[in-house]
Amino acid sequence: xxxxxxxxxxxxxxxxxxxxxxxxxxxxxxxxxxxxxxxxxxxxxxxxxxxxxxxxxxxxxxxxxxxxxxxxxxxxxxxxxxxxxxxxxxxxxxxxxxxxxxxxxxxxxxxxxxxxxxxxxxxxxxxxxxxxxxxxxxxxxxxxxxxxxxxxxxxxxxxxxxxxxxxxxxxxxxxxxxxxxxxxxxxxxxxxxxxxxxxxxxxxxxxxxxxxxxxxxxxxxxxxxxxxxxxxxxxxxxxxxxxxxxxxxxxxxxxxxxxxxxxxxxxxxxxxxxxxxxxxxxxxxxxxx
DNA sequence: GCTAGACCATG
DNA sequence: CATGGTCTAGC
Numbered sequence: 001x002x003x004x005x006x007x008x009x010x011x012x013x014x015x016x017x018x019x020x021x022x023x024x025x026x027x028x029x030x031x032x033x034x035x036x037x038x039x040x041x042x043x044x045x046x047x048x049x050x051x052x053x054x055x056x057x058x059x060x061x062x063x064x065x066x067x068x069x070x071x072x073x074x075x076x077x078x079x080x081x082x083x084x085x086x087x088x089x090x091x092x093x094x095x096x097x098x099x100x101x102x103x104x105x106x107x108x109x110x111x112x113x114x115x116x117x118x119x120x121x122x123x124x125x126x127x128x129x130x131x132x133x134x135x136x137x138x139x140x141x142x143x144x145x146x147x148x149x150x151x152x153x154x155x156x157x158x159x160x161x162x163x164x165x166x167x168x169x170x171x172x173x174x175x176x177x178x179x180x181x182x183x184x185x186x187x188x189x190x191x192x193x194x195x196x197x198x199x200x201x202x203x204x205x206x207x208x209x210x211x212x213x214x215x216x217x218x219x220x221x222x223x224x225x226x227x228x229x230x231x232x233x234x235x236x237x238x239x240x241x242x243x244x245x246x247x248x249x250x251x252x253x254x255x256x257x258x259x260x261x262x263x264x265x266x267x268x269x270x271x272x273x274x275x276x277x278x279x280x281x282x283x284x285x286x287x288x289x
Numbered sequence: 290g291c292t293a294g295a296c297c298a299t300g
Numbered sequence: 301c302a303t304g305g306t307c308t309a310g311c
Contacts, residue, residue: 001303001304001305002305003305032296036307057305057306075307077307078294078306079297079303079304079305080298080299080304081310110297110299111296111297111304112296112298113296113298113305113306114296144296167290167291168290168291168300169291169292171290176305178305178306185304186305187304267293275292275293276294277303277304278302278303
């Protein structure tokens with residue numbers, strides 16, 4: 001379940017393996033992997049990979065075509081997507097980019113929620129760089145509806161706070177809304193709310209300014225801590241993150257700890273459903289109201 | 290504008 | 301049969 005920290009680890013790993021390489025051949029082995037794309041992957045042949053950028057959980061490769069035009073190749077890992085270099089014989093390889101230097105980048109995805117999509121650039125709304133890893137104020141069309149994430153230097157925290165407080169739904173749902181704030185998935189949403197001491201069912205529009213800034217701080221810390229951990233456990237042989245393994249090494253305080261004692265107060269962690277998602281919280285440290 | 294369903298493979 | 305991220309369709 002790659003969320004922002006995992007996707008950023010993948011981006012950093014990809015830099016070593018694909019930067020300034022030229023695509024000799026791009027092929028797909030299942031139609032589904034390019035379902036979000038208007039054109040087939042093999043149209044990328046001849047392009048050179050100039051950058052690997054990220055916003056939230058979305059990645060894109062900036063590709064310079066032989067004509068000099070730049071266009072993005074968008075990649076979303078879904079729940080189980082991985083990139084690997086020169087992997088052969090593994091199951092669930094849905095696509096691969098072969099480079100002129102003889103190396104190959106393979107896209108593997110067991111649950112097939114992920115995808116690759118050659119796309120077009122559109123200008124960013126604020127004319128600032130589109131995300132981490134790029135200076136271009138241009139964003140792939142498929143990513144243009146995704147909000148900036150908490151680790152984006154061009155995030156406007158005041159505007160974000162205003163948006164959050166305008167929502168008439170639970171704060172947990174708002175945290176998961178990628179059009180409001182990106183990069184946070186079910187696991188880090190629970191962790192951020194626990195850290196901030198905020199009940200997941202609290203209406204977003206009932207939060208005080210102080211609570212919103214505390215939540216920003218908590219969520220940012222949770223993402224950064226995880227990014228540090230992911231960076232160290234990252235295996236550079238594979239440009240990938242094993243979707244599940246990383247979480248076992250991380251110290252989770254709420255997610256998946258149903259019935260276990262809260263690490264702060266000892267009360268059992270409760271599990272409820274919010275917006276169809278399993279939600280874990282401490283009934284004492286995260287009081288309603 | 291917000292919610293519920295669809296899409297998948299695995300345990 | 302629940303899970304999880306995102307898009308789509310519905311109210």
